[in-house]
Amino acid sequence: MKVFVSVDAVARALGAEELAWALIREAEARGLPLDITTVGSRGMTWLEPLVEIEEDGVRHAYGPVTAEDVPALLDGSFPGHGPTEEIPFFARQTRLTFARCGVIDPLSLDAFEAHGGLAGLNAALADPASIVPAMIDSGLRGRGGAGFPTGIKWRTVAEAQAERKYIVCNADEGDSGTFADRMLIEGDPFSLIEGMAIAGIGVGATMGYVYLRSEYPDAIATMTRAVEIARAAGLLGDSVLGAGPAFDMEVRVGAGAYVCGEETSLLNSLEGKRGVVRAKPPLPALEGLFGKPTVVNNVISLATVPVIFERGAAFYASFGLGRSRGTIPLQIAGNVRFGGLFETAFGMPLGEIVTGIAGGTRSGRPVKAVQVGGPLGAYHPVADFDTPFGYEEFDGSGGLVGHAGLVVFDDTVDMAQQARFAFEFCALESCGKCTPCRVGSVRGVETIDRWIAGEDMRELVLDLCDTLKDGSLCALGGFTSYPVRSAVMFFPEDFEQDREVAQ
Amino acid sequence: MLDDVATETAIAAAIEAEVSREGPLLPILHRIQHLFGYVPEVALPMIAEALNIGRAEVHGAISFYPDFRTQPAKTPVVKICRAEACQAQGSAALAAAAETLSAQVTVEPVYCLGLCANGPAAMVGERPMAAATVEKLTEALAK
Known part of the structure; x- marks a missing residue:
């Protein structure tokens, strides 16, 4: 019996570990051969802890499953949701950045490669001079919140002259209602490593840092282990995959300061100082970490890089709306029936997300406000529900996309x-x-x-x-x-x- | 409890383990806090000396970051998320009710654990808890 158990932090926080042990014990007691793969989250967090059982090569979803449900699950009498990828919440998505998340063992480099991993890096290595132009053509904009064109930032760093440059990944995802960085790191950390390596080769940086917040102990453990595995496999080190220049990276842990998600404050923190904001200019692209040219990008921006090189900049840019190209992992949270991570092309109206995808409030009461973009984002009334999800569109409605978190409140909120x-x-x-x-x-x-x-x-x-x-x-x-x-x-x-x- | 000599030896080893990194101060502080549960006063001059910075700079970093303690906490530490997504799921009531938990634990606010679609969220030690209730917290603390 081939079984997949989600061990994302949200699944663990709801008892996935106890469930996995119960599965192993019960299968042993029954003499049932069990092949368990631990995976990240599929993003449908109302189904966590999620168990998937492969039937005729297709994964079927069961959840939430607790340790007490295990006998029924193995008997075949536990009600399921059918094929996971046919659940409407999942079927309606366009998964590019999160294509492997929840599908593979996060720490299996073999599984990563079998599902398209390293294809982007190999393509980039074959033509390093094309890396920055391709990033510009993809139209990717910073997913951390600022929405600055990633390729333009890379070009500035690439053109800067310095003996040492850095790639810094901002994984200090402190905004309430956002968890895409965490889920990606826990579910597919190699895609982030691959993206950072491509960035390093593209701009001439040899060292990368992932600044990860201390509130995410599971993500820290997974990311740290993934870097060790990648280094042992030659993906990182003196020559990337034995074919490219040197690039290595390290995980650094934050210390509970929300402001360190701001890029200049993050750089000061990495340098071992108080996380105080720096005035700009100078831009971090020219004088960043230790005064050297530095790319500072969010986790999702960097983890999206591999798919751009695997499938082409034009393919990525073919999704989206206006100047918001590609896909955006929406994080639907707060008082909702169906919460979680929903990756889709830009352009879906706010109301469709809240009512059509999330199914309205969990409390069953009317929606009063939706805060989009974290604690620094606007509270949108129901009257804004026709606003399409895009950088300029939200700017026009007096708000911002931010890190694409949506927190829904019912009419009891003051x-x-x-x-x-x-x-x-x-x-x-x-x-x-x-x-x-x-x-x-x-x-x-x-x-x-x-x-x-x-x-x-x-x-x-x-x-x-x-x-x-x-x-x-x-x-x-x-x-x-x-x-x-x-x-x-x-x-x-x-x-x-x-x-x-x-x- | 370690005696003074053992404490200083452990701190020196923690500094030694991290000092060759670029920007080693936060890794050093994390390692020391992991060892002792807080950063003892005696560590400050040792770190300052090793990094060739002022004691004030070390103190400045420790006092800036909420994670670093200068006194031991009652353990385990229970963190309850007080940010917007958990507010929408009743975290204020949970935090108020958590005041009745054992006097032997430290209850603290935290701003987002990334479990925002399954609030209210909490952390008991290093274990995340989603859809948290006082009953679940009490049960987790009993383990």
């Missing part, structure tokens, strides 16, 4: 409290370098408290939002205005209601 939380979070996580962020966030909490207590503070709050947006050095202070302003503009009744209650 938006005045959410606005207060945005300021509170900014105050808590501010690195302290610039005054609007450090002081403005604290004044923001106080001002909203006075508003809730009965005074009309609307103008002052909006003015403070402008100060933060225009005067902060980085996105933490600057974008805190998004959740606050959107809450004030789209949900004014929550602020007035609190005020009336107070009076």
Whole structure:
């Protein structure tokens, strides 16, 4: 019997380990030969822990499965969901970056290669001069949130003259409602290694760092092991795959500071300093880690590189909408029936994602707000549901795509409290370098408290939002205005209601 | 509890193990905290000396990052996510209820464990917990 068990952190957090042991014990007791493969997540987290049983070469999904369900599962009496890839949530996706995630053993380099791994790296090695132009042609934009064209960034680093350059992978995925980086690293870490190696060859960098947040112990363990395996196999080291230049990499663990997801703060942290933001310019592409030219890219950006070289820049660019090319792994979270990771071409309207894909709220109550892009993203009302998912489209609706996390709230949410939380979070996580962020966030909490207590503070709050947006050095202070302003503009009744209650 | 000499020997070994990396301060601090559960005061001058930086810089880094402790914590540490996705799933109520957990544990907020579609999320020691309840936390602590 061929069985696949998800051991992604979300599956483990719901008892996947106990389940796997129960499967092994029960199969042994029955004398049933069992071939278990541990895999990452398929992304359908409401089915976790997910068990897949191969029947006639097709994987069938069962989940959530607990250790107590194992006898029924082996009897064949446990209800399943049919072929995994025919489940609507899965069938409707376009999986390019996450093609292998949940399919293969994350730490099997053989399985990785058998499923298309290293094809992109080999293609890139055959024509290194084409790497940067191909990245530009692919239209890939930074998936960490800024949306800057990845190929342009690489070109700047490639053209910089220096004896040492770096590739830094930003895996400090601190935004609430986002987990694509974690899932990719736990489910297909070699694709990130492959992407970083291609980046290194393309720009002339010989060393890479993955800056991974300490809140992800499972991802740290998987990534560290994957780097060791890749090095032992010659994928990393003095000559990439024995055919290319030198490229090696190392995993570095963050220390709980949200602001280190900002690229210059991350670089300071990697250097062993306080994670304080640096003023730009100089751009990290020219003076980055230890003052050397550095590519700083998000996990998803780098893990998407291999498929661009495996299938061609034009293929990747053929997906998407407007200037948002390719696919985006949406992370659907919060109060939803069907949450998880949904990779699709840009362009799907927000309402289709929330209602059609996620099935509305888990509580069954009406959706009131959807925060898109993490704690620094806007709260969108249902009136925004026709906005297509794309960088410019969300910018036009007063929000941002960010790291493509969506957090759904039902009608019990108090938006005045959410606005207060945005300021509170900014105050808590501010690195302290610039005054609007450090002081403005604290004044923001106080001002909203006075508003809730009965005074009309609307103008002052909006003015403070402008100060933060225009005067902060980085996105933490600057974008805190998004959740606050959107809450004030789209949900004014929550602020007035609190005020009336107070009076 | 280690005596002073053993403590210093262990710290020296931790520094030695990481010092050849580029930008070794965070790896050193993580290693020391992993050994002791916190970063003992005595480590500061030793690290400063090894990296040729000021004690103030070492102190500055330790105090900047929420992960690093200067005093031992009551273990295990239970972290409950307080960020938006878990707020949407009732994390505030869970955090309030978790105050009734054993006085022998440290309960702390954390901002996102990446289990956002299955909230509220928590971490008991290094074990992640999704769809967390006080009952599940109590059970995990009993193990």
